[in-house]
């Protein structure tokens with residue numbers, strides 16, 4: 001038992017405040033920095049796991065690596081309550097439309113991580129039946145290399161996603177560049193009110 005446990009005291013890590021100005025009794029920052037901070041530390045992943053890389057993800061979730069430390073312990077098996085689509089494993093071409101449908105059902109803002117060689121590029125399966133990378137059907141934000149990647153690599157990918165989430169401008173999803181990106185994949189975009 002650690003000294004902390006013996007004494008009954010527990011240290012709770014609190015994230016740093018966003019950049020801003022502070023003085024006695026006030027703290028001033030911008031809305032997008034506050035929203036970015038909140039989103040970054042509460043990313044709900046949707047694990048789309050089809051084969052061996054999914055086992056590494058299970059290890060990443062378990063007590064030793066403990067993805068909960070990053071605020072991502074709440075897995076969402078419903079696309080409508082998920083922020084991050086994590087694709088892990090070999091994706092057959094037949095499964096492509098299903099993966100795309102899951103992506104389309106997720107609400108904006110959403111991010112995608114290709115975990116492992118298969119999801120990123122087809123991996124060792126250079127065959128007629130395997131999709132040679134999920135970025136052929138949906139846009140990908142972060143690629144995690146490896147066959148399989150170790151949990152440390154998956155966590156590194158999560159940290160990269162957190163960086164993107166924290167720094168994303170609030171209006172990015174309505175920008176012409178983002179619309180053009182989705183149009184290249186034949187995906188409808190939402191209009192700003």
Ligand code: SF4
Nearest residue numbers: 052053117118147148
């Ligand atoms: S990248 Fe390797 S470990 Fe991951 S799903 Fe493909 S074959 Fe399995």
